[in-house]
Amino acid sequence: GAGVSQSPSNKVTEKGKDVELRCDPISGHTALYWYRQSLGQGLEFLIYFQGNSAPDKSGLPSDRFSAERTGGSVSTLTIQRTQQEDSAVYLCASSSRTPSGGEKGTYNEQFFGPGTRLTVL
Amino acid sequence: GEDVEQSLFLSVREGDSSVINCTYTDSSSTYLYWYKQEPGAGLQLLTYIFSNMDMKQDQRLTVLLNKKDKHLSLRIADTQTGDSAIYFCAEILFSGGYNKLIFGAGTRLAVHP
Numbered sequence: 001g002a003g004v005s006q007s008p009s010n011k012v013t014e015k016g017k018d019v020e021l022r023c024d025p026i027s028g029h030t031a032l033y034w035y036r037q038s039l040g041q042g043l044e045f046l047i048y049f050q051g052n053s054a055p056d057k058s059g060l061p062s063d064r065f066s067a068e069r070t071g072g073s074v075s076t077l078t079i080q081r082t083q084q085e086d087s088a089v090y091l092c093a094s095s096s097r098t099p100s101g102g103e104k105g106t107y108n109e110q111f112f113g114p115g116t117r118l119t120v121l
Numbered sequence: 122g123e124d125v126e127q128s129l130f131l132s133v134r135e136g137d138s139s140v141i142n143c144t145y146t147d148s149s150s151t152y153l154y155w156y157k158q159e160p161g162a163g164l165q166l167l168t169y170i171f172s173n174m175d176m177k178q179d180q181r182l183t184v185l186l187n188k189k190d191k192h193l194s195l196r197i198a199d200t201q202t203g204d205s206a207i208y209f210c211a212e213i214l215f216s217g218g219y220n221k222l223i224f225g226a227g228t229r230l231a232v233h234p
Contacts, residue, residue, distance in 0.1 A: 004163070035224075041226055042125075042209065042224050042225050042226035042227050043164075043209065043224040043227075045221065045222075045223075048219065048221070050219070055219065056219065056221070091163060091164070093163075093164075109166050110166075110222065112163030112164040112165070113163050114161065114162055114163045115163055
């Protein structure tokens with residue numbers, strides 16, 4: 001079956017421009033995550049969606065970053081007024097659900113997309 | 122605080138064993154994970170271990186967990202060129218009402234003939 005897809009695969013933009021990155025999760029997956037992968041810095045959590053709501057936006061690095069999810073499916077990560085330090089690979093992941101409360105410590109596998117490589121000149 | 126640390130680079134000869142090490146901070150983590158990222162691809166779950174286990178073996182992969190020292194390792198036996206990738210260690214953290222993965226920086230494994 002289809003996995004997580006992201007578009008575009010590569011994006012080159014000029015400093016100060018806005019960009020939109022798209023994620024199509026696996027059909028039926030209610031949980032969706034955005035991460036940023038910078039060289040030598042591992043994966044940095046950005047935001048988590050459960051359905052269309054985002055209970056955890058704590059990882060968004062500044063107010064230039066925002067994300068939305070509509071219809072419990074596609075998500076868009078928007079970066080306004082891009083800066084050179086925004087250059088990174090942006091990864092999206094989805095899972096069937098994320099346990100909480102009484103299921104503390106359990107986990108449903110996150111399936112990752114191939115990422116969008118963003119270069120800000 | 123949340124922190125997962127791993128060395129950034131490992132080079133091994135084809136056929137030798139590779140050992141990738143990781144330290145984590147949250148003693149309440151119930152699961153610990155190894156993800157693999159091949160060039161140009163997303164991350165793929167390689168294996169995981171439950172915190173009440175010391176060891177887990179899956180074909181060429183052996184995961185060792187030392188809870189006292191908060192140390193996790195991944196051993197790949199008979200390393201092949203196809204094993205060249207970045208390997209990420211991750212711990213699970215219950216935060217903000219849900220379970221969240223905290224990743225290390227990744228260890229780039231280079232396999233040479």
